Amino acid sequence: MMSVSFRGGTEAPADMDALFRAYSDDLRRYAYRRLRDPEAAADLTQEAFLRYVASRRDERSDAPASQFFLWRIAGNLIVDLVRRERRQGRALPLEQAATLADAAPLADQSLIARQDFALLRAALDGLPPKTRTALLLNRVAGLSHAEIAARLSVSPSMVSKHIMKALKVCLQSLDSAAG
Structure with a gap:
C-alpha cells in the first residue's frame, strides 16, 4: 500500500480521493495566484491530478513526494498555458466577445x-x-x-x-x- 505525507506530517493511504482532498485546495490557490482566473485554476488542478494518476498507474512504490510531484506537474501546466495564451491570445467566452464588437x-x-x-x-x-x-x-x-x-x-x-x-x-x- 502506497502512503502519502499529508500536512502536519501524518501518513495516510494514498487513494486518490484522500490525495485530492489533502492537496486540491492548496493546489488550486497556487494556480489561481499564478493565473488570476478561478476557472482556469480549477481546470488546471484537475488536470494535474489526472496526470499524476496516469504517471503513477503502473508504479507500486511508496511516493513520499506526491505533493511535490503534483506541484511540479501544476507548475509545468501553468507554464504551458501561459505560453499557449501568449501565442494564440486568450480565449473569451462568447458573451464577452460579443460585447467587444x-x-x-x-x-x-x-x-x-x-x-x-x-x-x-x-x-x-x-x-x-x-x-x-x-x-x-x-x-x-x-x-x-x-x-x-x-x-x-x-x-x-x-x-x-x-x-x-x-x-x-x-x-x-x-x-x-x-x-
Missing part, C-alpha cells in the same frame, strides 16, 4: 438605463432640499461629510442621515419599478 450598449440596455435615470431623477426631485443636496454633494461632487456639513450648516451625523434617507428613497424607487 460594439462598445455601444444594446437597445434594451439603453432603454432600461433611461427608465432608471427617470425614476432616480423623480425620486431626487421629491426629496427635501437638504437631503437632495447632501446626496449630490457626496456622490457627485465627492465632498466629505464634514465639508457638506459646513455648507449645509448641519452636523456631520445629520449629513449621514440625509444621505442614508436619500439612498433609501432612490432604492425604493428602483425596487418598486422592478417589482
Whole structure:
C-alpha cells in the first residue's frame, strides 16, 4: 500500500480521493495566484491530478513526494498555458466577445438605463432640499461629510442621515419599478 505525507506530517493511504482532498485546495490557490482566473485554476488542478494518476498507474512504490510531484506537474501546466495564451491570445467566452464588437450598449440596455435615470431623477426631485443636496454633494461632487456639513450648516451625523434617507428613497424607487 502506497502512503502519502499529508500536512502536519501524518501518513495516510494514498487513494486518490484522500490525495485530492489533502492537496486540491492548496493546489488550486497556487494556480489561481499564478493565473488570476478561478476557472482556469480549477481546470488546471484537475488536470494535474489526472496526470499524476496516469504517471503513477503502473508504479507500486511508496511516493513520499506526491505533493511535490503534483506541484511540479501544476507548475509545468501553468507554464504551458501561459505560453499557449501568449501565442494564440486568450480565449473569451462568447458573451464577452460579443460585447467587444460594439462598445455601444444594446437597445434594451439603453432603454432600461433611461427608465432608471427617470425614476432616480423623480425620486431626487421629491426629496427635501437638504437631503437632495447632501446626496449630490457626496456622490457627485465627492465632498466629505464634514465639508457638506459646513455648507449645509448641519452636523456631520445629520449629513449621514440625509444621505442614508436619500439612498433609501432612490432604492425604493428602483425596487418598486422592478417589482
